[in-house]
Amino acid sequence: MMIEITGVTKYYGQFEVLKNCTTHVDKGEVVVVCGPSGSGKSTLIKCVNALEPFQKGSIRVDGIEVSDPATDLPDLRSRVGMVFQNFELFPHLSIEANIMLAQRIVLGRTEDAARRQTIELLDRVGLADHATKFPAQLSGGQQQRVAIARALAMNPLAMLFDEPTSALDPEMISEVLDVMTGLAREGMTMMIVTHEMGFARSVATRMIFIDRGEIVEDRPTEDFFSHQQNPRTAAFLGKILHH
Ligand SMILES: Nc1ncnc2c1ncn2[C@@H]1O[C@H](COP(=O)(O)OP(=O)(O)OP(=O)(O)O)[C@@H](O)[C@H]1O
Numbered sequence: 164m165m166i167e168i169t170g171v172t173k174y175y176g177q178f179e180v181l182k183n184c185t186t187h188v189d190k191g192e193v194v195v196v197c198g199p200s201g202s203g204k205s206t207l208i209k210c211v212n213a214l215e216p217f218q219k220g221s222i223r224v225d226g227i228e229v230s231d232p233a234t235d236l237p238d239l240r241s242r243v244g245m246v247f248q249n250f251e252l253f254p255h256l257s258i259e260a261n262i263m264l265a266q267r268i269v270l271g272r273t274e275d276a277a278r279r280q281t282i283e284l285l286d287r288v289g290l291a292d293h294a295t296k297f298p299a300q301l302s303g304g305q306q307q308r309v310a311i312a313r314a315l316a317m318n319p320l321a322m323l324f325d326e327p328t329s330a331l332d333p334e335m336i337s338e339v340l341d342v343m344t345g346l347a348r349e350g351m352t353m354m355i356v357t358h359e360m361g362f363a364r365s366v367a368t369r370m371i372f373i374d375r376g377e378i379v380e381d382r383p384t385e386d387f388f389s390h391q392q393n394p395r396t397a398a399f400l401g402k403i404l405h406h
């Protein structure tokens with residue numbers, strides 16, 4: 164198992180945002196997490212790379228306990244790539260500098276090695292001609308592909324995505340989903356929060372539905388879409404599939 168989440172409970176003050184959540188992502192698996200707004204999806208994936216602490220339970224990434232005070236968090240975060248809704252590129256750095264920075268600082272790569280990796284990744288996400296531009300000069304879909312390349316530059320064990328296409332105009336969504344589909348085909352381990360159900364159905368091995376902090380369903384994709392066992396899941400899918 165690459166990501167092992169066991170009995171995770173988290174509070175924001177008195178509010179129990181995650182309730183005894185247990186699931187896992189095997190090596191090479193693509194797990195899609197869906198659920199209503201405010202149900203705890205972002206919180207759950209932020210717990211996986213220790214961007215949020217939790218009060219009970221355990222999360223192991225490649226066998227390493229995330230909440231153990233002895234765990235080297237910068238090292239852990241470099242091995243678990245994270246892509247956010249709003250790209251989070253450094254606005255004052257060129258595209259290539261954005262992708263090179265952590266390779267240099269965290270992995271200690273030489274400038275040459277970091278640049279070689281950067282050129283290769285920009286080519287892979289279809290942005291080879293944009294290396295010297297700045298984020299503001301790219302479209303949202305292009306910026307998100309840069310963010311994916313930046314995460315991949317660390318040679319991650321797994322990738323986490325939090326609604327990577329929900330800030331994008333419709334015509335840019337597919338260019339980002341295509342890159343993610345490519346990663347899935349190559350066997351990248353991924354945990355993805357998304358409401359793109361067509362994409363989920365074609366790439367996910369498992370589907371998780373979260374409602375009010377609880378993992379209500381966790382089943383193989385075809386099974387999940389063909390018959391929902393829980394009325395909360397059925398109601399949620401009914402709403403988003405009819406939009
Ligand atoms: N830093 C915080 N302090 C207090 N409450 C928070 C904090 N962050 C999130 N919450 C609350 O925790 C709950 C879960 O938030 P989370 O962002 O994980 O939901 P989500 O499922 O990702 O929602 P969305 O689909 O809108 O992104 C929400 O009720 C939210 O208001």
Ligand SMILES: [Mg+2]
Binds near residue numbers: 204205206325
């Ligand atoms: Mg969220």
